[in-house]
Amino acid sequence: MAQLSxxxxxxxxxxxxxxxxxxxxxxxxxxxxxxxxMKYYRSFEAGQTVIWSGDRMDxxxxxxxxxxxxxQTMEDGRRQMVGLLMPSDFVxxxxxxxxxxxxxAVNDVVMCCxxxxxxxxxxxxxxxxAQRLLEMTLDELDAAREWMLLLGRKxxxxxxxxxxxxxxRREAVLKARAPSSSAVFDxxxxxxxxxxYLGLTLETVSRQISALKRDGLITIEGNRRVTIPDFNLxxxxxxxxxDGGMPA
Amino acid sequence: MAQLSxxxxxxxxxxxxxxxxxxxxxxxxxxxxxxxxMKYYRSFEAGQTVIWSGDRMDxxxxxxxxxxxxxQTMEDGRRQMVGLLMPSDFVxxxxxxxxxxxxxAVNDVVMCCxxxxxxxxxxxxxxxxAQRLLEMTLDELDAAREWMLLLGRKxxxxxxxxxxxxxxRREAVLKARAPSSSAVFDxxxxxxxxxxYLGLTLETVSRQISALKRDGLITIEGNRRVTIPDFNLxxxxxxxxxDGGMPA
DNA sequence: GGATCGCCTTGACACAGATCAAACGGATCG
DNA sequence: CGATCCGTTTGATCTGTGTCAAGGCGATCC
Numbered sequence: 266m267a268q269l270s271x272x273x274x275x276x277x278x279x280x281x282x283x284x285x286x287x288x289x290x291x292x293x294x295x296x297x298x299x300x301x302x303m304k305y306y307r308s309f310e311a312g313q314t315v316i317w318s319g320d321r322m323d324x325x326x327x328x329x330x331x332x333x334x335x336x337q338t339m340e341d342g343r344r345q346m347v348g349l350l351m352p353s354d355f356v357x358x359x360x361x362x363x364x365x366x367x368x369x370a371v372n373d374v375v376m377c378c379x380x381x382x383x384x385x386x387x388x389x390x391x392x393x394x395a396q397r398l399l400e401m402t403l404d405e406l407d408a409a410r411e412w413m414l415l416l417g418r419k420x421x422x423x424x425x426x427x428x429x430x431x432x433x434r435r436e437a438v439l440k441a442r443a444p445s446s447s448a449v450f451d452x453x454x455x456x457x458x459x460x461x462y463l464g465l466t467l468e469t470v471s472r473q474i475s476a477l478k479r480d481g482l483i484t485i486e487g488n489r490r491v492t493i494p495d496f497n498l499x500x501x502x503x504x505x506x507x508d509g510g511m512p513a
Numbered sequence: 514m515a516q517l518s519x520x521x522x523x524x525x526x527x528x529x530x531x532x533x534x535x536x537x538x539x540x541x542x543x544x545x546x547x548x549x550x551m552k553y554y555r556s557f558e559a560g561q562t563v564i565w566s567g568d569r570m571d572x573x574x575x576x577x578x579x580x581x582x583x584x585q586t587m588e589d590g591r592r593q594m595v596g597l598l599m600p601s602d603f604v605x606x607x608x609x610x611x612x613x614x615x616x617x618a619v620n621d622v623v624m625c626c627x628x629x630x631x632x633x634x635x636x637x638x639x640x641x642x643a644q645r646l647l648e649m650t651l652d653e654l655d656a657a658r659e660w661m662l663l664l665g666r667k668x669x670x671x672x673x674x675x676x677x678x679x680x681x682r683r684e685a686v687l688k689a690r691a692p693s694s695s696a697v698f699d700x701x702x703x704x705x706x707x708x709x710y711l712g713l714t715l716e717t718v719s720r721q722i723s724a725l726k727r728d729g730l731i732t733i734e735g736n737r738r739v740t741i742p743d744f745n746l747x748x749x750x751x752x753x754x755x756d757g758g759m760p761a
Numbered sequence: 762g763g764a765t766c767g768c769c770t771t772g773a774c775a776c777a778g779a780t781c782a783a784a785c786g787g788a789t790c791g
Numbered sequence: 792c793g794a795t796c797c798g799t800t801t802g803a804t805c806t807g808t809g810t811c812a813a814g815g816c817g818a819t820c821c
Binding site for chain 1: 797798799800801
């Protein structure tokens with residue numbers, strides 16, 4: 266698995282862009298100094314596989330920049346995305362030898378890695394890290410359960426609208442945008458990846474996006490750049506309870 | 514929300530049937546003594562609601578006996594099960610005010626409860642509890658991701674076979690059965706609950722169960738008692754990678 | 762003993778989304 | 792500049808599952 270060289274602007278943890286949202290969020294200066302010593306960066310190009318399900322995995326990591334996906338594949342090739350990791354999200358599981366999912370870079374990704382054993386030792390010593398990881402894992406579990414509702418019960422149209430809303434909201438958080446009733450962003454996913462996220466075929470994704478366009482709920486320039494003129498209008502199509510939250 | 518009186522055979526934690534698998538699994542004698550003081554039991558009849566999504570929730574709990582379900586409901590009534598809690602599973606989230614899901618007793622349930630605030634304080638003091646909760650939450654997240662693959666990509670037939678395999682496996686663990694290639698158990702769920710678990714309608718569940726019966730993969734007595742003559746044969750229908758594990 | 766109820770099964774039909782197929786548009790390459 | 796490729800769109804058709812409807816079975820109640 267070829268791997269890019271680490272980014273040039275090697276950072277101090279104190280200046281890290283995900284310092285206050287990642288697994289290290291609660292660490293004090295001393296703890297951070299320890300992490301600073303332990304960490305190393307790895308970069309992955311868009312499309313590159315970080316690790317295959319079943320492979321031995323002797324590190325854990327935080328996504329610093331870029332987006333990565335977790336996918337599961339059945340023997341006959343049917344594929345389901347089961348995680349979409351944005352900056353600050355955590356990869357890997359303390360106490361596990363082997364990767365449970367395929368992890369792939371959706372676009373160019375930089376990860377902040379720790380060898381598993383030292384990280385586990387650190388977790389045993391510094392409750393701050395374990396506490397934060399628990400919190401993040403509980404958040405991911407909630408997200409997974411929302412996702413289950415989407416997969417099990419929503420229509421194709423509702424699925425697309427939900428995904429657009431999710432991405433718009435996450436991008437808004439990352440960019441710390443002021444809350445607004447409209448949104449513009451670049452889709453990080455191809456139609457096929459959206460299909461893998463939503464449990465649809467790529468043709469159905471394409472058709473439903475065209476339908477939303479036709480209905481004036483979104484506009485698209487050049488396949489990727491999405492504009493949501495009225496976020497509330499889109500939210501009504503997601504099937505979710507109203508006031509699920511503004512895009513920030 | 515009416516609530517049964519606590520069970521007569523109030524237990525000491527040391528004799529608790531879920532002592533070694535619940536959130537308290539790692540506690541030493543001293544920690545257990547503290548929990549023993551804090552805990553109180555609540556019982557729920559089959560079908561009774563433990564808490565509604567959105568309600569204030571000032572306790573957390575472990576399922577001691579029985580089975581409970583977590584469900585999400587859309588405005589128009591579409592329902593998706595997002596959690597199936599067996600004995601030793603944990604209910605509620607430290608640091609959250611309000612229930613995120615409807616929690617309902619599937620059959621008669623006894624829960625070991627802790628008021629939230631004292632439990633949170635305890636967690637901050639005794640890493641053993643937080644560690645175990647992290648481990649359990651990570652397990653649940655893995656289960657949720659398997660479930661997502663099922664919801665997004667499996668056929669109705671595969672879904673039914675998968676659910677039967679899951680239940681057979683869990684029951685085998687609970688009863689500490691010797692591993693065996695066949696299995697007999699009572700379905701804890703109605704057809705409608707199975708449908709809510711699988712993202713299907715109850716009619717499709719019924720039809721697919723009939724089909725599996727017709728194909729000799731299972732036999733059923735009186736709607737609930739299921740026999741799986743050859744577990745491996747059933748596993749081939751689940752669509753999962755082979756050697757997903759014996760029913761124990 | 763019949764009425765009622767909850768849960769389940771089965772049938773007929775409809776439809777949302779899958780499948781198969783063709784073609785488009787922009788980027789890259791020679 | 793044309794050729795190729797990748798991601799995408801759109802059309803035609805098929806099919807698995809949903810929907811609507813009727814009826815069965817066992818338990819409980821009067």
